[in-house]
Amino acid sequence: MSDAVTRIQVGATAGTDAYEVLVGRQLLGELAGLIGERAKRVAVIHPEALAETGEALRADLAGQGYEAVAIQVPNAEEAKTAEVAAYCWKALGQCGFTRTDVIVGVGGGSTTDLAGFVAATWLRGVRWVAIPTTVLAMVDAAVGGKTGINTAEGKNLVGAFHPPAGVLCDLAALDSLPVHDYVSGLAEVIKAGFIADPAILDLIEADPEAARTPAGPHTAELIERSIRVKAEVVSADLKESGLREILNYGHTLGHAIEKNERYKWRHGAAVSVGMHFAAELGRLAGRLDDATADRHRAILEAVGLPLHYRYDQWPKLLETMKVDKKSRGDLLRFIVLDGLARPTVLEGPDPAVLLAAYGEVGQ
């Protein structure tokens, strides 16, 4: 196994510094440099499932002279609540966490979204480092500074743009990931393929079964290519004033499904159904060619991601989509493709077209 480390730059924007996303193995030697010299305290936020990892990290940092605390939070979406954020704020307050201290978020996207949000809000913003441990968090959630939590009304409705000081993607972490979670992350990889880098799709289509495991021959390349797509977009438009919306491909319906399932579905699975819907919407709106639309079904199905959701839920899903962050007033907006790697915005589609697209998805 190669020890090579790939470094991907995320550019500076007004008010934020540039940082690197490192992909490789045994990257913990990089952590002290990212924490910096001014920190006295470090808080390691980790999910229950990674209790050992969180404690090992805490002990290692304590051995380096930091006052290190581990803050354990619930697994998955249960961590993305105001209550859990308040629990973290309490832990920081109790250990006297100051503006020069640093938060480390280690876990999947739910944990890094929460840890980043806690970092964005504590003392109005402290430094944080992301150590993503799922495919999805490596290729998407930990990169780009979107942090946040859910509310009863919907997904990620409260949050802040607060980029990390650095991101360490240790591929060894993926070995313990259940296959269901590994495959869920492939939805965001496939998203990056459709919106910007079709070579990703070619690699997966060449051997979809191999793409389902970290031992596959293209794991590092798929992860790195996806990170490059994300890094390029967020470097150009951190605060989603335009271009960044393309990263929301498949998410308008996907987030509505997640809420409808009370966040028991994995994000990637819901985004998979959402991309199928977006492809059908693009096709029916006269934007997307049949071959590219059909390619969505084929590749998502080939890696074992879902394509369908309950038909009878459409009225509820439509209501939830109205509070999607891309909506403007009463105008629903979707990311669709004008062709392969040509994402664009579809504004206020005819309700009959929306329903017809859902007709392909619902069952």
Ligand SMILES: NC(=O)c1ccc[n+]([C@@H]2O[C@H](COP(=O)([O-])OP(=O)(O)OC[C@H]3O[C@@H](n4cnc5c(N)ncnc54)[C@H](O)[C@@H]3O)[C@@H](O)[C@H]2O)c1
């Ligand atoms: N901020 C962003 O730009 C962005 C982008 C994409 C997704 N997200 C968010 O990311 C979240 C989904 O993240 P996810 O798919 O990584 O799932 P997750 O964080 O919910 O993790 C899934 C499960 O895997 C466990 N886990 C994590 N790493 C593990 C490992 N190495 N071994 C064993 N178990 C492990 C977790 O504890 C959890 O139980 C969603 O909330 C989504 O909204 C955010």
Ligand SMILES: O=C(O)C(=O)C[C@@H](O)[C@H](O)[C@H](O)COP(=O)(O)O
């Ligand atoms: O980084 C982005 O921008 C994205 O849209 C990436 C998505 O994969 C991610 O799920 C994000 O959290 C969705 O953001 P939201 O603003 O729609 O909540």
Ligand SMILES: [Zn+2]
């Ligand atoms: Zn997503």
